[in-house]
Amino acid sequence: MGIEDKSLQCRECNASFIWTVGEQEFYQEKGLVNEPTRCPDCRAAKRKMRNQSGGTRIQYPVTCASCGQETTVPFVPRNEKPVYCSDCFDRMRAEGASAAA
Numbered sequence: 001m002g003i004e005d006k007s008l009q010c011r012e013c014n015a016s017f018i019w020t021v022g023e024q025e026f027y028q029e030k031g032l033v034n035e036p037t038r039c040p041d042c043r044a045a046k047r048k049m050r051n052q053s054g055g056t057r058i059q060y061p062v063t064c065a066s067c068g069q070e071t072t073v074p075f076v077p078r079n080e081k082p083v084y085c086s087d088c089f090d091r092m093r094a095e096g097a098s099a100a101a
Contacts, residue, residue, distance in 0.1 A: 010039035012046075031093060064088050
């Protein structure tokens, strides 16, 4: 069974939008596992707002679950999920991609 266009609802404006087969394939190629939660207009508005603010994000201090290195991440860590430094995350992603091939 192939992928098909999928109708989603934006969490910002509640409008329905189509997540196209091409977009889904792009997400798969990039290793992204979550569906978009905002419509294209709201995504563009959020990106524009972030760029106008200088692109600064709040960073949260964490300890890498793999190597123990202190690092920061741009999201609030959840205790039930491991968090990795960039090097370990990239290594794990590469290992996952080669295992899937």
